[in-house]
Amino acid sequence: MFLPAHASSEPALLDAYSDAVVRAVEMVGPAVVKLEVANQGSGSGFLFASDGLLVTNSHVVHGARHASITFADGRKARGEVLGDDPDTDLAVVRVAGNRLPFAALADSSVVRVGQIAIAIGNPYGFDCTVTTGVVSALGRSLRAKSGRLMDDVLQTDAALNPGNSGGPLVTSRGEVIGVNTAMIMPAQGLSFAIASNTVRFVVSRLLRDGRIRRSYIGVAGSKAPVPRQLARHLALAVTSAVRVESVEPSTPAAAAGLRERDLIIALGDRAVTGIDDLQRLLTEELIGRATPVTVLRGSERRVFVLIPWEKLALDRD
Numbered sequence: 001m002f003l004p005a006h007a008s009s010e011p012a013l014l015d016a017y018s019d020a021v022v023r024a025v026e027m028v029g030p031a032v033v034k035l036e037v038a039n040q041g042s043g044s045g046f047l048f049a050s051d052g053l054l055v056t057n058s059h060v061v062h063g064a065r066h067a068s069i070t071f072a073d074g075r076k077a078r079g080e081v082l083g084d085d086p087d088t089d090l091a092v093v094r095v096a097g098n099r100l101p102f103a104a105l106a107d108s109s110v111v112r113v114g115q116i117a118i119a120i121g122n123p124y125g126f127d128c129t130v131t132t133g134v135v136s137a138l139g140r141s142l143r144a145k146s147g148r149l150m151d152d153v154l155q156t157d158a159a160l161n162p163g164n165s166g167g168p169l170v171t172s173r174g175e176v177i178g179v180n181t182a183m184i185m186p187a188q189g190l191s192f193a194i195a196s197n198t199v200r201f202v203v204s205r206l207l208r209d210g211r212i213r214r215s216y217i218g219v220a221g222s223k224a225p226v227p228r229q230l231a232r233h234l235a236l237a238v239t240s241a242v243r244v245e246s247v248e249p250s251t252p253a254a255a256a257g258l259r260e261r262d263l264i265i266a267l268g269d270r271a272v273t274g275i276d277d278l279q280r281l282l283t284e285e286l287i288g289r290a291t292p293v294t295v296l297r298g299s300e301r302r303v304f305v306l307i308p309w310e311k312l313a314l315d316r317d
Helices: 005-031 196-209 228-233 252-256 275-281 311-316
Strands: 032-037 041-047 053-056 066-070 076-085 090-095 116-121 129-143 149-156 168-170 176-183 191-195 219-225 240-247 263-267 291-297 300-306
Touching: 005 032, 005 041, 005 116, 005 129, 005 168, 041 116, 053 196, 066 090, 076 196, 090 196, 116 149, 116 176, 129 176, 129 191, 149 176, 149 196, 149 275, 176 196, 191 196, 219 263, 219 275, 240 252, 240 275, 252 300, 263 275
Parallel strands: none
Antiparallel strands: 032 041, 032 066, 041 053, 053 090, 066 076, 076 090, 116 129, 116 168, 129 149, 149 191, 168 176, 176 191, 219 240, 240 263, 263 291, 291 300
16 A cells, blocks of 8 residues: 555654754753742743843833742742833843853844744743744734834744743744744734844843933824825925924923924934834934934924934933
């Protein structure tokens, strides 16, 4: 009796898939930890350096100075929160130790839709839980709890549940391509991870400054359409802008002369079509730098020069 070629190869294919997942879990699993914060709940994280540095979600540890850490082998330790960034939902925690198992951050720019994705974490307190799936989409945008839009988010159908937050999303080679951050309930198969390249950048800044430095101009605004006739008359490339709803006194926007009802259409040489565009442009690089802002005021296009402040410096005052 002869079996079809596809039937005879199925066990080998299943074994290869299983072996790949098992090897990846054996590589990364020892680096995954459970974090618990008093009166706040628990989540997951993983060591990314052998000297005790680990990454997790901001929403797991935000507002706390310390967290209780449980390693994969059951050992417990006290971790110090070095910094967190709610806008990217990432945080860095340090735990005492040397030559600890860690998982390396890969280059997420080479991730492809359809490749195996393995999530490791502690959902509902069940330690060292593994789920698998594929990377189902790239370049998603996701709203952080702070209200800011997170870009370059990976979408996967690997099942995530409360408690998976902060755990690694890894390839079949055991490379970390993302930090698990959210799922959409009650949707099935829609989970998201912050891309590892974003993680690498944010972690470096949190270790350097304890925060992510962003610029601030002092306006509250909303997305608004640009009148078609005015757009044609001024040969504008944008059809929407940020309408200034209010200007905080004694801020860069106030000093530059911005007013309520102005329509912001550009910051520097970059177009602004909505509040998310404006937030993306208010980066560390603009702090203290004279920056032109182009607005529509009535039927006129006007350019003002403002000098953005550091946002968190204002928040601490």
